Amino acid sequence: MYEGLKEQLVANLEEIRGAGLYKYEREIDSAQQSHIESNNRELLNFCANNYLGLANDPRVIAAAKAELDERGFGVASVRFICGTQDIHKELELEVSRFLETDDTILFSSCFDANGGVFEALFNEQDAIISDELNHASIIDGIRLSKAVRFRYKNRDMLDLERCLQEAQSSRNRIIVTDGIFSMDGYLAPLVEICELAQKYNAIVMVDDSHAVGLLGVGGKGTPELAGVGHLVDIYTGTFGKALGGAAGGYVSGRKEIIEFLRQKARPYLFSNSLAPAIVAGSLAAIKIAADPVEGVRLREKLHANASYFRTKMTEAGFDLLEGQHPIIPVMFGDAQVAGRIASNMFENGVYVTAFSFPVVPKDKARIRVQLSASHSFEDIDACVGAFVDARSKASL
Numbered sequence: 001m002y003e004g005l006k007e008q009l010v011a012n013l014e015e016i017r018g019a020g021l022y023k024y025e026r027e028i029d030s031a032q033q034s035h036i037e038s039n040n041r042e043l044l045n046f047c048a049n050n051y052l053g054l055a056n057d058p059r060v061i062a063a064a065k066a067e068l069d070e071r072g073f074g075v076a077s078v079r080f081i082c083g084t085q086d087i088h089k090e091l092e093l094e095v096s097r098f099l100e101t102d103d104t105i106l107f108s109s110c111f112d113a114n115g116g117v118f119e120a121l122f123n124e125q126d127a128i129i130s131d132e133l134n135h136a137s138i139i140d141g142i143r144l145s146k147a148v149r150f151r152y153k154n155r156d157m158l159d160l161e162r163c164l165q166e167a168q169s170s171r172n173r174i175i176v177t178d179g180i181f182s183m184d185g186y187l188a189p190l191v192e193i194c195e196l197a198q199k200y201n202a203i204v205m206v207d208d209s210h211a212v213g214l215l216g217v218g219g220k221g222t223p224e225l226a227g228v229g230h231l232v233d234i235y236t237g238t239f240g241k242a243l244g245g246a247a248g249g250y251v252s253g254r255k256e257i258i259e260f261l262r263q264k265a266r267p268y269l270f271s272n273s274l275a276p277a278i279v280a281g282s283l284a285a286i287k288i289a290a291d292p293v294e295g296v297r298l299r300e301k302l303h304a305n306a307s308y309f310r311t312k313m314t315e316a317g318f319d320l321l322e323g324q325h326p327i328i329p330v331m332f333g334d335a336q337v338a339g340r341i342a343s344n345m346f347e348n349g350v351y352v353t354a355f356s357f358p359v360v361p362k363d364k365a366r367i368r369v370q371l372s373a374s375h376s377f378e379d380i381d382a383c384v385g386a387f388v389d390a391r392s393k394a395s396l
């Protein structure tokens with residue numbers, strides 16, 4: 001009975017390969033850090049979301065190991081049956097304290113957090129207004145809700161205002177944006193978004209997955225950086241990037257919203273609780289990020305690394321997108337060239353990833369470099385050297 005579907009899939013896979021869009025997975029046989037191993041070869045890693053270098057931090061590992069002994073491997077339940085341990089509440093409290101919000105609810109991932117939030121809170125009487133470049137999980141989450149949908153051009157405030165005007169007859173309006181757009185490293189214009197939200201009586205939701213822990217003096221993310229933390233009603237984010245890099249996500253914000261989500265958010269109600277070791281490791285990671293000495297030290301190192309890379313690459317004549325985020329796109333335009341350069345760098349022991357259409361616009365192919373606090377200036381010099389070397393070979 002499978003024959004029909006099989007034939008179709010084989011043909012579709014062939015199409016994907018033919019279009020050069022097939023995603024291959026490289027196997028890494030070491031822990032996630034700036035120096036990794038793949039096929040017994042050492043590589044410098046410049047494409048992880050391990051912004052603070054906490055994915056393999058001894059303090060995080062020790063906390064996770066201790067909880068593995070104390071609270072076991074798994075909880076074998078959802079939160080509202082018998083899957084809530086003291087440490088789940090402790091992590092929720094720590095996120096709320098860190099973001100200065102009323103309350104927080106954990107999910108298995110930020111994908112699930114975004115998948116649960118819209119369907120639970122909004123119906124056909126409401127309007128959801130979303131940036132066109134928002135993360136896939138936001139797009140999917142919005143699809144699950146019956147609300148009226150509006151989409152505005154990336155960071156275009158005139159277009160957002162048009163949507164707000166068109167949505168005036170709805171019961172509630174929510175503006176939702178990524179804090180950081182991950183292909184460019186661009187910041188959402190949160191000051192302007194919050195002003196428009198005030199003017200048109202809308203609530204604001206920010207998915208700060210690429211910024212929580214690393215942007216803002218206190219590491220609270222893009223709302224802190226923009227000075228609008230108190231105007232954001234709903235925060236979502238992940239523990240899978242700067243905050244330890246393991247797994248888990250959250251929705252944080254207004255008291256009643258979180259209370260309602262505990263009653264109604266389907267990925268919360270019908271999916272297993274986060275495992276104790278992951279909760280404890282994430283808790284250790286967020287405490288490090290929140291620490292006025294250690295958090296600040298890691299962020300200073302991360303941003304010093306990012307600006308060192310920017311300076312060296314600009315001196316070497318590369319075209320970078322401007323910005324203040326450790327996502328730094330090196331622009332090549334041509335997809336073939338970007339791909340060749342990334343492969344050549346890999347041969348030379350530097351792991352970076354090329355992105356081209358349809359992930360980014362046609363003729364905007366790039367290599368997206370991501371800095372970490374765990375990189376040294378020597379690592380960055382080696383990366384820049386590999387770019388220069390690969391460029392000279394790619395133009396031959």
Ligand SMILES: *Cc1c(COP(=O)(O)O)cnc(C)c1O
Nearest residue numbers: 109110111135207209238240249
């Ligand atoms: C990475 C990311 C997610 C997904 O987070 P997970 O916890 O890995 O599911 C969601 N939203 C944004 C903006 C992200 O960058």
